[in-house]
């Protein structure tokens with residue numbers, strides 16, 4: 001059975017002509033039916049999964065950038081899928097990479113204290129993640145190519161969690177989520193209104209461990225977060 005298709009696109013016309021020729025050849029060989037299907041242009045599906053579990057599964061097998069070569073684990077975000085507050089750090093460190101969990105070690109402990117002490121919610125009720133999901137090589141910072149390769153995962157996490165407030169920890173997540181360049185000394189605690197959530201930048205807990213004099217400033221930033229959460 002022969003089926004004819006008419007397209008205006010020259011490439012499609014060419015492919016259909018070749019297909020037609022193939023079908024006539026099959027007919028001459030005695031075939032009356034064939035499973036050969038006409039050419040159809042198929043767009044590759046580049047969209048990310050629409051559940052956190054599926055998104056995590058995709059990230060765990062990701063080799064989109066060179067950070068995949070040096071990692072022990074992909075460190076995906078964790079916490080409540082219904083979280084109203086989402087914390088974004090820059091990248092997994094040695095401790096996170098070695099066990100595959102976000103914000104562990106001393107800076108993780110400090111962040112947990114900040115969440116539970118100021119926001120008065122258990123850490124498990126927040127959502128914690130990073131700008132890139134694999135540890136940068138030799139403790140360097142992720143470069144912009146690596147960050148842009150990974151950023152779609154973060155945007156999808158934010159879309160799926162739909163938090164009221166995103167707290168950026170350190171200058172890099174702040175810069176990539178707001179497009180602003182300001183120094184954290186000037187912009188920490190300043191509210192940015194995004195389409196569907198608010199962004200509040202503050203210092204990263206690992207920086208705070210090295211600069212404990214900044215603790216009162218972070219305490220004030222988190223009090224602002226608490227006021228927004230209601």
Ligand code: SF4
Pocket residue numbers: 059062063064065066067068074132133134146149150
């Ligand atoms: S850092 Fe992100 S983009 Fe790069 S390999 Fe890891 S998961 Fe993929």
